Amino acid sequence: MLKTYQGACHCGAVRFQVSAEIDQMRICDCSICRMRGALTFRVPGHAMRFMTPLEELTAYRWGSMTGADYFCPRCGILPFRRPSDPTPEERAAGAVPFEGWAINLRCLAGVGLENLPVRQITGRLL
Template sequence: MIRAKDKTYQGRCHCGFLTFSVVANIDHARVCNCSICSKRGTMNFRVPNDALTLNTPLDGLTLYQWGSKTAKDYFCPNCGILGFRRPSLPTKEEQERGIQPFEAGQ
């Protein structure tokens, strides 16, 4: 669902193989405390399925999973840049607070 304050952002990896766009009102960023994000010092912003448009098919990217294998990191197979992540499902506590599962666009 596109809202009046939403803006379209274009993203790509270093070499340009992985390209995507996101429609969102990015008014904050969150810090993930997983081992990978902690080491990279990344901040992120979650968007719903219909806000992400991938111009590079998922099967053209390199998938990395670790631990419980519930989150999925997609990397460019050429330059190695992490383009985006499909986060893990919300915990029981998050679901009780009304947080819905994230479903990235295919």
């Protein structure tokens, strides 16, 4: 069932809403995700509503520069990210680009993380 969740960073400077049916959490094993510890869920672009303009956040880009991690400039929390486009090798293996957002479930009010199944994502370079 589709539900609208309120999201925020730790200090509350970054606020957003997500409409989604959250049925899993993703844990990626790439170097940045391992260090960050975010538990994510992907939503299409139209499911996000930004109460704080993206221009007020700090963006970190890496690798191909096609994705971005958005951080609160005050408290440093990452509430959401724009996933990178698949590499040519990943596309050849069947991966398709994702035009949406990966939400840090730890930043959403009312999500029972203890009840969600985990989907392991292989993001590390082989």
